[in-house]
Amino acid sequence: MERLIWDAHVCLPLSTETDVSDLLAYRRAGVGFLSLNIGMCMNPVAQIDPVIAHFSAAIDATEGLKRVRTVDDLEPGITGVAFDLEGARPLLGQAEAVAGFHARGVRMMHLAYNRNNAVAGGCHDAPMGLSALGRDVVAEANRLGVMLDLSHTGEASSFDIIEASDQPVVYSHANPAGLFDHARNISDAQMRAVAQQGGVVCPTGVAKFMGLDQPPGAADMMALIEYTLNVVGEEHVGVGSDMWFGQEGVDETPPDGTFDPHYWWPERYGYDHSGGELGGGYMAPQEWSVLPGLLDARLGARVVDLVLGQNMRRVAAQVWR
Numbered sequence: 001m002e003r004l005i006w007d008a009h010v011c012l013p014l015s016t017e018t019d020v021s022d023l024l025a026y027r028r029a030g031v032g033f034l035s036l037n038i039g040m041c042m043n044p045v046a047q048i049d050p051v052i053a054h055f056s057a058a059i060d061a062t063e064g065l066k067r068v069r070t071v072d073d074l075e076p077g078i079t080g081v082a083f084d085l086e087g088a089r090p091l092l093g094q095a096e097a098v099a100g101f102h103a104r105g106v107r108m109m110h111l112a113y114n115r116n117n118a119v120a121g122g123c124h125d126a127p128m129g130l131s132a133l134g135r136d137v138v139a140e141a142n143r144l145g146v147m148l149d150l151s152h153t154g155e156a157s158s159f160d161i162i163e164a165s166d167q168p169v170v171y172s173h174a175n176p177a178g179l180f181d182h183a184r185n186i187s188d189a190q191m192r193a194v195a196q197q198g199g200v201v202c203p204t205g206v207a208k209f210m211g212l213d214q215p216p217g218a219a220d221m222m223a224l225i226e227y228t229l230n231v232v233g234e235e236h237v238g239v240g241s242d243m244w245f246g247q248e249g250v251d252e253t254p255p256d257g258t259f260d261p262h263y264w265w266p267e268r269y270g271y272d273h274s275g276g277e278l279g280g281g282y283m284a285p286q287e288w289s290v291l292p293g294l295l296d297a298r299l300g301a302r303v304v305d306l307v308l309g310q311n312m313r314r315v316a317a318q319v320w321r
């Protein structure tokens with residue numbers, strides 16, 4: 001039987017011109033599920049809505065990919081896809097708006113993306129707890145079966161969300177600050193709080209958050225996994241690559257003219273706006289062909305089954321509806 005491999009966060013260009021067949025690299029590498037980003041706090045709803053429609057139709061038309069609503073929809077030999085939303089700004093101040101995203105396949109969301117908003121605090125902004133509106137959003141996500149994700153969220157709001165949620169929450173793509181100090185990385189205390197509630201912490205393949213200048217490989221990911229295992233234990237570790245595919249000629253700039261990349265990724269945290277990327281690159285899908293063997297040799301197949309897929313599957317089985 002195919003071992004379930006779960007990539008907790010993958011990004012394509014947020015455009016109706018995007019070719020989703022890039023995701024078949026995950027099928028070739030044996031990935032059985034990936035969570036696909038459909039928007040962040042900086043993306044207006046006028047951009048997100050057509051992107052969801054395009055990604056949905058294109059995935060449906062692509063052999064080897066399948067949209068899934070619950071874990072029961074996963075199939076061996078096919079890469080299941082559900083959507084994630086990075087931040088609550090696209091809810092436009094309405095907790096009820098979670099339902100519209102859930103109905104269109106969103107199964108995971110953060111409440112803040114790097115900066116504060118009316119719902120929660122971001123990791124690159126002044127300390128801010130979860131607002132009253134944020135508590136309503138948490139309750140609505142719990143009720144509908146949308147997994148709450150603390151990546152990009154500030155520390156105070158992260159602890160508030162864990163406390164407010166009656167379901168386990170996750171870090172779908174966040175690295176230990178204990179290995180590399182960056183404001184986007186998370187403390188051991190944040191990781192433990194997620195684990196104590198039954199959630200999962202997924203280290204991520206972003207060079208910048210490891211202090212690397214080149215795309216991370218499977219060995220780099222293995223070091224992150226081993227650190228995280230030591231902090232939270234074998235039932236609470238996953239992987240989220242955060243791979244971002246640029247595509248020639250596809251422009252994903254938000255269309256409303258207000259987008260300021262220096263606001264969302266401040267230079268003071270080392271983000272580099274000179275090139276097309278924010279510096280260093282991401283763990284490529286092909287690394288998923290190498291990572292399981294490396295981990296098996298080091299940790300044994302039972303633990304690796306948990307880390308590569310079964311831990312995130314367990315939380316999804318509990319939360320998704």
Ligand SMILES: [Zn+2]
Nearest residue numbers: 086151152173
């Ligand atoms: Zn992200």
